[in-house]
Amino acid sequence: MPPLNEVQLRTLTAAIxxxxxxxxxxxxxxxxxxxxxxxxxxxxxxxxTYRAGLDALEAQSVKSGRSFVDxxxxxxxxxxxxGLPIKQRRFVELLARQTIEGYYADPGNGGxxxxxxxxxxxxxxxx
Numbered sequence: 252m253p254p255l256n257e258v259q260l261r262t263l264t265a266a267i268x269x270x271x272x273x274x275x276x277x278x279x280x281x282x283x284x285x286x287x288x289x290x291x292x293x294x295x296x297x298x299x300t301y302r303a304g305l306d307a308l309e310a311q312s313v314k315s316g317r318s319f320v321d322x323x324x325x326x327x328x329x330x331x332x333x334g335l336p337i338k339q340r341r342f343v344e345l346l347a348r349q350t351i352e353g354y355y356a357d358p359g360n361g362g363x364x365x366x367x368x369x370x371x372x373x374x375x376x377x378x
Contacts, residue, residue, distance in 0.1 A: 254298045259305040265320045267350045269327045276371050279350050287353030287362030304342030
């Protein structure tokens with residue numbers, strides 16, 4: 252069984268793309284952070300934590316009128332920053348930390364596809 256269902260995956264992708272949005276460089280999902288996080292979730296047995304956090308984020312969004320993925324970027328930011336109870340805010344902090352880890356990680360771990368973030372900061376791999 253995959254660690255997350257389809258709605259949770261869409262919510263995860265939208266949320267991490269607000270944590271690291273595209274600008275002159277690709278967003279978190281564009282460099283493989285979803286793959287990094289799915290791998291990490293299973294390695295660290297965080298399935299329940301991620302399911303509960305993403306479900307709470309989606310439920311709170313639906314209470315506000317729409318699915319999280321249908322909000323504007325500004326509305327998504329507001330939901331991530333202020334729209335959740337304390338327990339779920341801790342999940343958002345975990346998600347932010349692990350998304351950033353994936354964005355800057357060694358590409359062999361599933362994120363940072365094509366060493367994008369390393370190029371962004373001027374790091375060059377030398378053999």
